[in-house]
Amino acid sequence: MSLFHDWTDRLTLFADGHEISADERADLARRNVPVVDGRISEIAHVEGRLSSVNLDTGRAVAVDVLFARPRNRPSANLHEALGLEVVDTPVGIALKVDDRRETSVKGIYAAGDLANPMASVTLASSHGAMAAIFAQQSMLV
Numbered sequence: 001m002s003l004f005h006d007w008t009d010r011l012t013l014f015a016d017g018h019e020i021s022a023d024e025r026a027d028l029a030r031r032n033v034p035v036v037d038g039r040i041s042e043i044a045h046v047e048g049r050l051s052s053v054n055l056d057t058g059r060a061v062a063v064d065v066l067f068a069r070p071r072n073r074p075s076a077n078l079h080e081a082l083g084l085e086v087v088d089t090p091v092g093i094a095l096k097v098d099d100r101r102e103t104s105v106k107g108i109y110a111a112g113d114l115a116n117p118m119a120s121v122t123l124a125s126s127h128g129a130m131a132a133i134f135a136q137q138s139m140l141v
């Protein structure tokens with residue numbers, strides 16, 4: 001889903017194929033936020049500036065600003081090769097880890113965006129330190 005704001009307090013929500021419940025639609029309508037259905041086929045630009053969101057319905061909606069929330073997905077398949085379990089989160093796939101950052105396979109620890117749906121440098125760094133500490137501990141006991 002993407003949100004557009006044209007700086008005149010007019011927001012438009014592009015559903016981009018996602019289901020939006022009747023309650024959510026009613027809430028958006030109450031806030032004067034129109035919902036545009038259909039999948040986004042193109043984000044068009046003119047001379048490097050955003051111009052419109054084009055939909056598979058043939059409709060083109062002029063926009064000035066676009067806020068998008070893409071889903072996370074791993075850029076490599078090492079986790080698949082290792083048989084690590086994943087969980088599906090609202091923002092994409094994440095490796096399943098416990099409080100010690102250990103994955104579903106004993107002795108394999110994970111940190112960073114791949115193992116945390118709340119992408120953040122601070123969390124990636126913190127979880128990386130935890131994963132290293134617990135991995136080291138597992139080799140000592």
Ligand SMILES: Cc1cc2nc3c(=O)[nH]c(=O)nc-3n(C[C@H](O)[C@H](O)[C@H](O)COP(=O)(O)OP(=O)(O)OC[C@H]3O[C@@H](n4cnc5c(N)ncnc54)[C@H](O)[C@@H]3O)c2cc1C
Nearest residue numbers: 075076077111112113114115118119120121122123124125
């Ligand atoms: C546009 C944007 C803005 C952001 N702004 C903020 C912010 O303001 N504050 C904040 O805290 N967080 C921000 N984040 C999130 C933050 O960047 C991530 O949470 C953090 O970088 C995650 O670290 P990571 O080490 O898990 O992954 P990454 O930083 O993505 O590092 C993964 C590394 O692995 C490499 N790699 C991938 N596949 C392979 C392969 N097959 N072989 C070898 N290397 C490979 C990649 O090239 C990359 O260098 C932002 C993210 C984005 C995309």
